[in-house]
Each structure stands twice: as structure tokens, then as C-alpha cells.
Amino acid sequence: MQVDELKSRFEQFLKQKGYKITKGRFEIVDKIASYGKHFEIEELVRWIANQNKTVASRSTVYRTVRLLQDFGAIREVIKLGNRTIYEFVAGKPHHEHLICVECGKIIEFYKDEIEELQDKVCEEHSFTPLNHRLEIFGICKDCMEKRT
């Protein structure tokens, strides 16, 4: 499993930053990795709390999510209203999202040409891109059919 590799790379990251290797942090990594879908932090907090065993406090979850973002294992992928949806991206290839505003379904996609065109735009503006997010909001196939 690549979770172990991820954890060891996360360990390197922490050491390098002078941070400490704690049980809590790695537990949260495990939880997020096993959650298996897009998540909001509050959702994650509740889910972790409902699991038996050791729990991390809300604050620690928030703090660790931040760390994991800096580390690059997590990405803020959807911003809808005042909700922020995260995704565990470690090891996954880059992609964008279609979001059904009716049922909340999230569909991932990747179009190389779009990425290339973005690079082109950045070059044209002498802009150095760090990251980007493309969200397409609409109605998914199923919801469209239900409307009939």
C-alpha cells in the first residue's frame, strides 16, 4: 500500500520543517486515506469522532489538514457557497471536477489540452502558476433524467 510510503514521506516533511512526529498526525493521515472520498473538515471530524479508539480533537484535525495541504497530500478542490471540499490527492494524477448542484455528485476529469492552454495563458502574461482549480457546476446525467 502506498499509504505507508506517504506516511514516511510525510515524516520526512515534518522533520525537515522541525515539526514533531506524533501519533495523532499519523492517525489523521490514515483516516483521511481510508475515507476514500471527497470530504469537508467538519464531516471528517464527525466521522473520526464516531470511530471507536483514540480520537483527535477538532483543533488537531484542522491543524493537520493544514499541514497536509502544505505537504501536498490534500487539496481544496471545491468551493461552493461557504463550504470547502477537500480531496486526498497523494499519488493521484491531477484532475478537475464537475459538480452536480442538484445531488452533489462529483465527477473527476482530466484534459491535457486544457492544462496546456492554461500554461500558454500564463506565459502570455508572464505569470508563474503555482496551482489552479477548475470547477464546472451543473446538472449530472441522473438528475437530468429525473427531471423528465
Added chain:
Amino acid sequence: MQVDELKSRFEQFLKQKGYKITKGRFEIVDKIASYGKHFEIEELVRWIANQNKTVASRSTVYRTVRLLQDFGAIREVIKLGNRTIYEFVAGKPHHEHLICVECGKIIEFYKDEIEELQDKVCEEHSFTPLNHRLEIFGICKDCMEKRT
């Protein structure tokens, strides 16, 4: 000026929805139209409050911004952390944004090919797009030069 036309179309919109035509709402439209740049609501509230004359309360600004979004004159264009940046789009052609994470500068761009590719992706997934947002975060030319 097309602000007048905009206001009369907004008036139609309100009537059609059974809402009322109030001075406050149109004052806010004027303010936003004359603000001339991307804005956050709190920024707008402060700006309106600093102007002499009649002011609209914070709640009314928030409520009217919502209405204007539904109406289509305003768009949420950038979501960064817990900030939401809006733009007055009435009459403007559609475009996306480059955001400098160093100085906050916002650069608008439009690439037809990107739009087309998005439509293609949606078709491939039988997804009916309603709207989309492409944000490219990075470092602008000026900030890059300052780094030297």
C-alpha cells in the same frame, strides 16, 4: 450608459419574481457598478458606509448581492481561503482569472479553446453545465521581478 439599462432589466427581474422596487437595492447596484473592481462584500459594506448620503445596512448589502447573483449581474469569481471575491459582470464578456498570491493582483483572461474543451468534457459525461470557474493561482510578473 448601460447602468440604466441594467437597472431597468433588474427592475423587470424583481417584478417578475414578485419582489419590490426599492431605493436601497438600486443604490447598491449603482455603488457596485461604480466601484469598478473586484470586491469582497465586507469591503463593499465599508466603502458604501464611508460614502456620504444614504447607506444600506450590512444585511441589505448581503441580501442584494444575492439577488444580483441570481439576476446574473454579479459573479463569485475567486474563492481563496475563507475569502470570496465578487465581480460585476453585467455586460462584460465571460473570462477567467489569474490571481497573484503575493500581491493579490487579479488578471482576467479568456481562451475560447478552453471553453470549448470544457463543453466537450461535459458532453462526454452527459453533464449539463450551468457555470464554471477557473482560478489560476501563482506569482505575477512584478512580484517575480521583485524577488530577484
Added chain:
DNA sequence: TTACGTTTGCAAATGATATTCATTTAGCTT
């Protein structure tokens, strides 16, 4: 101009996220 439903302003509620602070813990250093 009356009558009724909507809008407004204010204050208070919310909800997500951040922070403070006292306590515990990780990871040196002897």
C-alpha cells in the same frame, strides 16, 4: 389611503475556522 405583504436595520445566531492557554509529549542532551 388603506391594507397587506415585503424589505429594512439592528441585534443576535450561526457555522466554519483560528487561537489561546494550560497541560502533555516528542525528541534531544546528559
Added chain:
DNA sequence: AAGCTAAATGAATATCATTTGCAAACGTAA
């Protein structure tokens, strides 16, 4: 292994943007 120090944790509290409840003011149609 024991001690030391800075960092991490949990709980409570603060903050920030945004929303809501409510009484008073206002817009509209008859």
C-alpha cells in the same frame, strides 16, 4: 533512563463572514 525544552494537544473561547428573527418602515395594488 532522566531531565529539559520546544512543540503539540484539547478544550474553551474568539473571530470572521454570513444569515436570520423581528419590529418598524415601505411599496404596491386596489
